[in-house]
Amino acid sequence: MTPPPAARALGRVAATERNPNTPHQFHFWTAVDAAVGIGTIVRVDGAHPIGGQLPRVYGVVVEGFSYTDLQSPLHDVLGYDGDPSSAGFAPTERAEARVYTAAVLRQIPEEPMQPVPMGDVFLADHADVAIALRMDGYLKDGARTAIPVGIYRAGAMDAPIYLDADFLVGPEAAHLNITGVSGLATKTSAVEFLLQSLFAHFPEAKGSIAAVCFNVKGPDLCFLDQPGELTDEDRELYRALDVPAEPFRDVEYYAPFKTDLLTIRTLRSHEALAHNVRPLTWGLAEVLQYAEVLLNRDDVDAKADALIDFIRERVLGRTFEDRTLKETHTVRSFADLEAWFIDVLRSLEEKGGEQWRTHHVATIRKVRNRLSNIATRCAGLVTSDGASSDLPWGHFRDRAVYVVDVALLEEDAQDLIFARVVSTLREHLERRDLGVSHVVVFVDELNKYAAADGPDTYVRRMLLDISERGRYLGLVLFGAQQFRSQVHRRVAGNAGTALYGRMDADELATPGYQVLSPAIRTKLATLSKGQLMVRHPHFTQPVFVRFPRPAVMRGRDGAERYPPAVDVPFDQGVLRNLRTLDPSLTLARIQEFVALYPEEEVTRAMHATLRARPDSVEAYFRAQFKTLVPSQRAPAAPAKPIVSLPKDDPYAI
Amino acid sequence: MVRATADHATSHRAALRRLVQRMPGLRAAVSGGPSLERMGGDAESPHLLDAEGLEDATLRSHPVPGVPAAGFAAFLDGVQESRVIAWSGPAPIVHGTVAAAVRRRTDRRLTTWEAPIISRRIYAPLAYAPEAELRAAFGDDALVDTAHPDAAGALPPPHPTLLLERAKTAVSRDREAAERRLAERWCADGDGTLAVDGGISGSDLLAGHPAVAGIVKSHRTLYASGAALAAVLALARGERSSVFRIAARERSAVHSWYLRLRDPAGQHALHGLVRVEVAALEQGPAAVAERADVVSRWVLAETTPLALPDPRWDVMSYPVRDCEEFLRAIL
Numbered sequence: 013m014t015p016p017p018a019a020r021a022l023g024r025v026a027a028t029e030r031n032p033n034t035p036h037q038f039h040f041w042t043a044v045d046a047a048v049g050i051g052t053i054v055r056v057d058g059a060h061p062i063g064g065q066l067p068r069v070y071g072v073v074v075e076g077f078s079y080t081d082l083q084s085p086l087h088d089v090l091g092y093d094g095d096p097s098s099a100g101f102a103p104t105e106r107a108e109a110r111v112y113t114a115a116v117l118r119q120i121p122e123e124p125m126q127p128v129p130m131g132d133v134f135l136a137d138h139a140d141v142a143i144a145l146r147m148d149g150y151l152k153d154g155a156r157t158a159i160p161v162g163i164y165r166a167g168a169m170d171a172p173i174y175l176d177a178d179f180l181v182g183p184e185a186a187h188l189n190i191t192g193v194s195g196l197a198t199k200t201s202a203v204e205f206l207l208q209s210l211f212a213h214f215p216e217a218k219g220s221i222a223a224v225c226f227n228v229k230g231p232d233l234c235f236l237d238q239p240g241e242l243t244d245e246d247r248e249l250y251r252a253l254d255v256p257a258e259p260f261r262d263v264e265y266y267a268p269f270k271t272d273l274l275t276i277r278t279l280r281s282h283e284a285l286a287h288n289v290r291p292l293t294w295g296l297a298e299v300l301q302y303a304e305v306l307l308n309r310d311d312v313d314a315k316a317d318a319l320i321d322f323i324r325e326r327v328l329g330r331t332f333e334d335r336t337l338k339e340t341h342t343v344r345s346f347a348d349l350e351a352w353f354i355d356v357l358r359s360l361e362e363k364g365g366e367q368w369r370t371h372h373v374a375t376i377r378k379v380r381n382r383l384s385n386i387a388t389r390c391a392g393l394v395t396s397d398g399a400s401s402d403l404p405w406g407h408f409r410d411r412a413v414y415v416v417d418v419a420l421l422e423e424d425a426q427d428l429i430f431a432r433v434v435s436t437l438r439e440h441l442e443r444r445d446l447g448v449s450h451v452v453v454f455v456d457e458l459n460k461y462a463a464a465d466g467p468d469t470y471v472r473r474m475l476l477d478i479s480e481r482g483r484y485l486g487l488v489l490f491g492a493q494q495f496r497s498q499v500h501r502r503v504a505g506n507a508g509t510a511l512y513g514r515m516d517a518d519e520l521a522t523p524g525y526q527v528l529s530p531a532i533r534t535k536l537a538t539l540s541k542g543q544l545m546v547r548h549p550h551f552t553q554p555v556f557v558r559f560p561r562p563a564v565m566r567g568r569d570g571a572e573r574y575p576p577a578v579d580v581p582f583d584q585g586v587l588r589n590l591r592t593l594d595p596s597l598t599l600a601r602i603q604e605f606v607a608l609y610p611e612e613e614v615t616r617a618m619h620a621t622l623r624a625r626p627d628s629v630e631a632y633f634r635a636q637f638k639t640l641v642p643s644q645r646a647p648a649a650p651a652k653p654i655v656s657l658p659k660d661d662p663y664a665i
Numbered sequence: 666m667v668r669a670t671a672d673h674a675t676s677h678r679a680a681l682r683r684l685v686q687r688m689p690g691l692r693a694a695v696s697g698g699p700s701l702e703r704m705g706g707d708a709e710s711p712h713l714l715d716a717e718g719l720e721d722a723t724l725r726s727h728p729v730p731g732v733p734a735a736g737f738a739a740f741l742d743g744v745q746e747s748r749v750i751a752w753s754g755p756a757p758i759v760h761g762t763v764a765a766a767v768r769r770r771t772d773r774r775l776t777t778w779e780a781p782i783i784s785r786r787i788y789a790p791l792a793y794a795p796e797a798e799l800r801a802a803f804g805d806d807a808l809v810d811t812a813h814p815d816a817a818g819a820l821p822p823p824h825p826t827l828l829l830e831r832a833k834t835a836v837s838r839d840r841e842a843a844e845r846r847l848a849e850r851w852c853a854d855g856d857g858t859l860a861v862d863g864g865i866s867g868s869d870l871l872a873g874h875p876a877v878a879g880i881v882k883s884h885r886t887l888y889a890s891g892a893a894l895a896a897v898l899a900l901a902r903g904e905r906s907s908v909f910r911i912a913a914r915e916r917s918a919v920h921s922w923y924l925r926l927r928d929p930a931g932q933h934a935l936h937g938l939v940r941v942e943v944a945a946l947e948q949g950p951a952a953v954a955e956r957a958d959v960v961s962r963w964v965l966a967e968t969t970p971l972a973l974p975d976p977r978w979d980v981m982s983y984p985v986r987d988c989e990e991f992l993r994a995i996l
Contacts, residue, residue, distance in 0.1 A: 044774075081990060083974045091971035102969040103735030104983050105773045107990065 021132040022046050025056055026111065035119070038071060038128035041111045047167035048073060050531045051545075051556035053136040053144050054114055058129035065121050069128045070136065070144030071114030072553045074529040080106040113529070115553045117144040141171040146550040150176040157218070160209045160253035161511075161546055162557025172253050173557045175509055177214060179549045181221065181450050185508030186483030189458075191496040192513025196541050197566070199492040200232050202511055203454055204562035206490075209255045210452070211411045219449030219486070220410035224403075224437065226430060227278075227417040228456045234280035235570030236413055237263040237288065240563055249560035259564045260413050266292040266403060267417040268393035268425065273615050274585030275577060277392055278417040279567075282574035286592040291622055292416065294393060294400045296345055298432060299386060300324050305431040305470045306386050306424050315375045316382075322371070323379075327352060336368070346387040346394060353380040390425045401623045403433065405440055408447035427471050430461070434474055434487075441485040450486040453478070458493040462503040472500060479506035497522040512536055512545040512554075528554070582611055586618050593621065594629035601630065609637055677760035680787060680803070681750040684758065687802040688795060691751040691758070701747040701759065701833040709885045716888035716909035719920065720950045720957070724893035726904045727954070729924070729961040736963030737878070738857020739769040739778055742988035743844040746996070747788065747836045755823040756793035759811075761786055761836035764992045765843040767851055767859065768984055775987050779850065781995065782843040788832040792820050811835045841867060848877060858963070862985045865919060865942050872917030872944055878960050879919070879942035882980040884935055888921065898934050900925035905961045908953045910945060918945045922957050926968050927979050937979045939964065 023042035027033040038056065042048050050073055058067035082088055092098045119125060120143070134140075141164060142148045150157045151174065158174035165171075179185040188206070192198045207223050214221050227233040239259050242250075250257035267278035269291055275281060276291055303320055323343075326332065332341045332352070336359040341352045356368055356376060366373050387394055403414055416433055418426040434453060440446035455461060455475070462475040478489045479502060491507065493499050497519060504510075515536040519525070525533060532554065536545060542561065545554045565573070577588065587602045605614055617636030626632035685693050718724060743765035751758040766781035787803045790812030799808055811831040814820050821827055844861070845868045851859045852874045865871040865879035888909060889897045897906050905924045912918035919942045927937030941960055947953045967982035975986050 081986075082970075087971050087973040090973075091969045098969070103737075103773065103966050104770060104775060104970065104987075106970050106983070107775065107987055 019134065019137075022048060022054065022135050023112070023133040025128060025130045025133060027127075027130065033128040035125045035127055036116045037113060038069070038116065039111060039113050040133045041109055042133070044108050044110055046110065047135065048110075048112060050074065050076060050535045052166045053117065053141055053164065053555070055134045055136050055140045055144070056128060056131045057134065058131045060129065062124070062126065063121060067126070067129055068120045070117040070119075070140060071128075072117055072144075072555065073112045074115045074553070075113035075531045077109075077111045077113075079109040079111065082106060115529075117552050118146065135167050135169070136171075137169060138171045141173070145173065145548075145555060146552075147174050147176075149550070150174070150178070157215055159206075159213050160255055161206060162544060162559035163249055163252055164555060164557050170252055173546065173555060175546075175548050176550055177210075177218060179508050180210070181214070181218070181452070181488050182483035182486060185549050187479060187489045187507040188491070188509045188511065189496065189499075189504050189507035190490070190492045190511040190513070190544075191494065191515070191519075192539075193516050194494050196514055198513030198539075198541060198544070199456065200567075201542075201562050202513065202544055202559060203490055203492060204233075204236065204564055205255075205559050207413070207452065207454075208260070208562065209253065211260075212255050214450075220447075221450040221452065222408045222410065222448045223413045223452040223454060224433065225413060225415045225454040226433075226456070227415055227419050228426065229419050231279040231419075231567035231571040232456070233415050233454075234265070234278065234417065234567055235285075235565035235574070236260045236415065238285075238565035238570060238574075240561065240565045240569070242561065242563060246560035246563075249558070250563070253560075257560070257563045262409055262412040263288060263415060264404075264412065265289040265415045265417060268292050268390075268421065268429075270579075271391045272579070272585070273392065273619070274582065274589065275579060277420045279419065279571055279576050280417065280574070281577040283577060283588060283591070285574055286588070289592070291401045291619070292393065292403075292429070293395045293619065294402065294432070295395055296343070296349060297328055298400055298402075299390065299394055299428065300328060300383075302428055302432045302435070302470075303383065303386070305427050306389070307382050315372065316379050319371045319375055319379045320383075322369070323349070334369075336363070346384070350380075350384060353384075386424075389422050390428060393421070393425050393429070395619065399619065399623060401619070403436075404447070405436060406445055406447055408451070410448055412448075427469070430455070431470055431474060434478065438478070438482075438485060438487055441487050450488065452488045452490050454490040454492070456492045458491040458499045458503065459495055462491070462500045464498050464500050475503050476500065479503045495519050497524050508549050510547040512539075512547075513543070514539040582606060582614075586614060589618055589622060590629055590633060593625060597630060605633070605637065613637065676785075677748045677750055677762075680760045680785075683802055684751050688751075688798050691753055691795075693751045694749045698749065701749070701829060701836070702745060704829070704833075711885050711887075713887050713890045713894065715890055715893070716911055716921070718893075719908045719910055719953045720922075721907035723896070724889050724907045724909065724923075725896045726900050726906060727958075728904050729958055729965060731958070731962055733962050733965035733968075735770075735966045736858060736959070737770070737860040737967070737984075739767050739851065739855060740775075740860045740862070740982070740984040740988055741765065741767045741844060741848050741851065742862040742985045742992070743840045743847075744989055744992045744996070745836050745840040747833060749829070750787075752825075753789075753794040755825045755828065756790045756812075757825060757829050757832060758794060758799070759788040759829075759832040759836070761788050761809075761832070761839065762996055763836060763840035763843050764996055765840070765847045766988050766992050767847055767855070768988050768991060769855075770984065775984055777991060778855065781992065782847050783996065784839060784843060786839065788835050790821070790823075790828050790831070793823050793828070809835050809839070845871065852877060860963075860967070860982070860984070862981075862988070865944075866911060866913060866916040869917050872919050872942075873946070875944055875946055877944065878963075880964060880982070880985075881940040881942065882977055884938065884940065888940070889923075897923045897938075900929075900938065902926070902928045902937065903965060905941075905957060908957045911942070919943065920945045920947065920953060920956070922961075924961050924964055926965060932979075939980050 023040040025038055025040045031039055052073045054071055056069040157177040159177050160172050161175050162173050163170045164173050190199050190202055225233050237259050242257055247257055265280055267276045270277045327343050337355045339355055343349050343352050360368050360373050418429050437451055462472050478487055496504055517537055520533045543558050545556050547554050583603050583606045587599050590597050617633055620636050621633045745763045747759050747761035749757045750760045762785045764781055764783040767778040768775040769778040786807050786809050788809045788811050789799055791810045792812045812821050848861055849870050852870055858876045861879045863879055864881050865877055871877050902925050906922045908920055908922045911921050921940055921942045923940050925937055929936045943960055947956050970983045972978040972981040972983050972986040975981055
């Protein structure tokens, strides 16, 4: 740990009639070469006691000014004959003043709250930083709820900055929002690091915690279990923050299949990494439960809603008989549902009627059309046999990360997955049977999913619900976006903690950032990788921190090192999937099944095996097929004896 | 920091309060008014003096060879401010503050060398003022009599304006003494050449020290007449006059020359003209000229940055202005 700076005054408070000090702001000057800048935390030692106590004021620098005694630039022009290069030869530099404005972080004593007194200004040391940011309250032994978020650096001092778990995960406040321009990898990296930190420091007394991360673009989150490259400086930061510099230990990946139902639709499809990649497939029941997500709001009027409800409650998954229908239906898949629709419409046509069980034929046709589309739009996610392969509901593990990769999916399928996963998380957390007591849900691109202006979608309503009520359940939203101003105000506003990476100038010009000083906004526009501005309920002013790059493989590096699996012939595809369960399987064994059975049946058997994850993979896979019995001659019947023997024949002849 | 006075003399307001408490019969000058330094009048009337040429029989111009280069290690200047705080009949009772500082240059930046000298005193014509009460109020050390009798024992007439000018002169003497003390301290402990704002002939030590140069900005006395004066006034930028010797009565002899710092075209005849004084150490015209060229290059180097907005910017170096700003800030 860097030693604290020497207790030498850095500057002096300076208040003038034009720029007086207030209880929330003060000014001070420093030497030209003082190690102070925007974001530096300082301490003012007052000289006159208040109520028997010498006042101490902590502040963070929010603005800086530089002056010389030059009254007009013209004087310099004249002095150097209009030649700027000759200024460098002047034997004396003009006297220069550095004056800073600091926003008050904390005053001690806190009452009576007075304007900041005159006094010496010191660079804050470790203890000062903890007091200034009110971290002392949650760094106490026995009541420690501190989660390291980064290092505050000033002069030669590095001080860890902590968030309060009670205000990050709940129940006091919750949720985190991170914003910043795309392309610097700051948002994703920050969330990855913060999750590592959260897993390392989340107090056991507060229960267990897991994370569900939606990978919405590229390979960003596809290699969280693989080690990444770290510099010595990164390792030093990890040491200072007491966070293990290692990838996540327990990660599971979930992604739907491609339309061939053989290859999982993710950039993490390399065979070497397949051991913790699981298919995400749902049956018709799971999909219909969230049909509203996929249906245009204009489509789902009261009549269509009624028909969908009817199908969900009366048709789905049960034997459905109706005297007007030709057949008895058992609807478990979209194919079954389509057959049911055809039967209903045929009966209407035959009767020449317009209504079937109070449902108008136009409504039936519209719902059929929309639901049929779902199967097409969500191909690979929806199974034909109605079986599902899902996240381990009820068996979530402490400190595990569940990545749901929707990056390569259609927008509708993304929405459906997002809505169902989050809703199911909520249901389980309400029932306290998820397996963990807290879940962090990481969603990137909140601009899209919770747009400030735009349609009132199911997903947006759900995000609003999490934002406003999730903390009581232990459901915490870590949201990220490029433009915070374009995210729904209640979603962004309910995030107790906000992180800011480098910001776009246009975004900084929006009203939400006008509370920041011009210097802070300028700093935000020029932050480098690994730097963040942090707002947290305990911090009365934003604080700048530096965090190490996450100890996981970057998505781009992972995609190069573990290129996605290429499409292969059917038999090899089946083998590749089953080998994730049993690496000893051979192509020859699989080819036997492919030769004997239709592809649909082999695929169904493969999916059943993948879902069951049996100990004996080959046996289970084989058992999924109907036995093909070769033709044989019937054995001759045994000849009956002519004389029947008495039942109690003692000789048993 | 050297402070020569008691608390009650730390500001003219404090002195005024004390005076009013101790001597309620005096007419206190509570309305303030300008400092004496802003009032007109100068003890010395402008005049010409012939000086002894060392380099040439008659002063003429010499272009300063070479490129101006920084050579001074430090700069000394003093300030003064005096205000009337009360009247006792025709006698003004003046509170005067004098200060002097050396600003040393390191890596092109100026910082204060050792402690500046600051002195605050009461200046009064004791023959016309209640001496006993003033001594009781301010003490002997902080009280300066501005109405000493002359050699014949005659007191100055009790003319208020005359007594004010005598007070101002007394304050100036104190300021010069403070500057001199500090410069002599530099000669003892300083490192490098000190540029003094003003002449150096008032101190034997300074006038004989090789590491001190005086730069005189005002020219109440011009050490040239006739053709020599014409040559001095015709100096172009970057030219100096021949070196001459000054040996004023009651002052030490020094070597001196005029130097034009700025182009005088379209300006006052004395625009950008300074007179440099150095110790009279060199012997022979060549050595004298060489020394003059070296010091001239140093002085010319100080023409940037400009000392604007000071009205004397044409002859004042930036570090000297910095000295004055520093002293104003701490007074």
